[in-house]
Amino acid sequence: MSEHQGTPVVAGIVTAVVGSSSSFVVVLGGLVAVGASPAQAASGLLAVYVTQALGMLWLALRHRTPLTLAWSTPGAALLLSTGVVAGGWPAAVGAFVVTGVLVVLTGLVTRLGDLIARIPTSLAQAMLAGVLVPICLEPVTGLTDSPAYVAPVVATWLVMHLVSRRWAVPVTLAVALVVVVVAAGSSVDTGDLLPSLTWTTPHWTVAAVVSIAVPLYVVTMASQNVPGVAVMASYGYSVPWRETMAVTGIGTVVGAPFGGHAINLAAITAALTAGPNAGPDRDRRWIASVSAAGTYLVLALxxxxxAALVAASPGDVVQAAAGLALLGTLGASLAGALRDEDGREAAVICFLVAASGITVLGVGAAFWALVAGLVTRPLVSRSRP
Incomplete structure (x- = not known):
């Protein structure tokens, strides 16, 4: 096998390892935050591993394009800030189903896509930034509350930025898991480490649809799907929009009863399979997507x-690692939110409402943040006559 033939395979493995290790803690934490038991959260992680891998295989093999799918990390962060809604975990599962249906409809109904496109990017980014703030504060509070556990994690993150920024988060999470194993010892539940799916019958409530489904849909579209198309275009690849929305939307609906929150077109990791790291031959980079999909299926095992290690985590060490993993996303979200001078004040209002964590009429802060931003934007716009 020539060097060129091997490069896409290696790039795909790196894509899956980096993409997974950078955010699986956030996924597990988000699912638990909206009411999942440890077993249901583990099932949800397994579900998104499998659905995104199968979706990638379908798209890459069908179109011979390095299309990369991922779970919605911003969506998982949103769940962390939302908490349990009326109806509990079954209602959250019902909201995941609604999110998937909305994604499918976006590909089929042009007007729905146009409606999402009319939401200012600055507001979507401000909402996401506000959601991320409490999570990204975990390393700070962790250093104060549990320095013996959290300090090694933070130190690793800093040192790895001097060595390799790409591997900083994966290595930091690996160190965090080592700390968990050493500190928790026999308290780690090793009773059933084989992957298994747990079914939850979806239940639909207005509060769950408004608090979870709508913000999850908006943040997934604005922070993952739309940027994902732009990343692919920057490398000269076109995304089959309708089919991709159908695959990710259906994948979300199928995975939802097993705890999967949302899958989508990758944005950040898309560059690893579509860019030069996947080899000089652009026509063969699709192999990287196939390799990444296979690696995700292995990781699903x-x-x-x-999930057992995260559940046994002492001293907020894993939460601190998750906060460090999302610092880059927070920085990018803040930059995107404040880039537009004309709507800056509205974006700040949206950010503050999202960061407040308020619940009004049983509906969480992310929804009210979007409402506040959309209502105030025309009032505080500098270009208003």
Whole structure:
């Protein structure tokens, strides 16, 4: 096998390892935050591993394009800030189903896509930034509350930025898991480390649809799907929009009863399979997507073990690692939110409402943040006559 033939395979493995290790803690934490038991959260992690891998295989093999799918990390962060809604975990699962249906409709109904496009990017980014703030504060509070556990994690993150920024988060999470194993010892539940799916019958409530489904849909579209198309275009690849929305939307609906929150077109990791790292031959880079999909399926086999380690985490060490993993996303979101001078004040209002964590009429802060931003934007716009 020539060097060129091997490069896409390696790029795909790196894509899956970096993409997974950078955010699986956030996924597990988000699912638990909206009411999942440890077993249901482990099932949800397994579900998104499998659905995104199968979706990638379908798209890459069908179109011979390095299309990369991922779970919605911003969506998982949103769940962390939302908390349990009326109806509990079954209602959250119902909201995941609604999110998937909305994604499918976006590909089929042009007007729905146009409606999402009319939401200012600055507001979507401000909402996401506000949601991320409490999570990204975890390393700060963790250093104060549990320095013995959190300090090694923070130190690793800093040192790795001097060595390799790409591997900073994966190595930091690996160190965090080592700290968990050493500190928790026999308290780690090793009873059933084999991956298994747990069915939850969806239940629909207005509060869950408004608090979870709508913000999850908006943040997934604005922070993942739309940027994902732009990343692919920057490398000269076109995304089959309708089919991709159908694949990710259906994948979300199928995975929802097993706890999967949302899958989408990758944005950040898309560059790893579509760019030069996947080899000089652009026509062969699709192999990287196939390789990434296969690696995700392998990682799915250890999803229960990962969930068990996170559940046994002492001293907020894993939460601190998750906060460090999302610092880059927070920085990008803040930059995107404040880039537009004309709507800056509205974006700040949206950010503050999202960061407040308020609940009004049983509906969480993310929804009210969007409402506040959309209502105030025309009032505080500098270009208003």
């Amino acid at each position: 250890v999803s229960s073990a990962l």
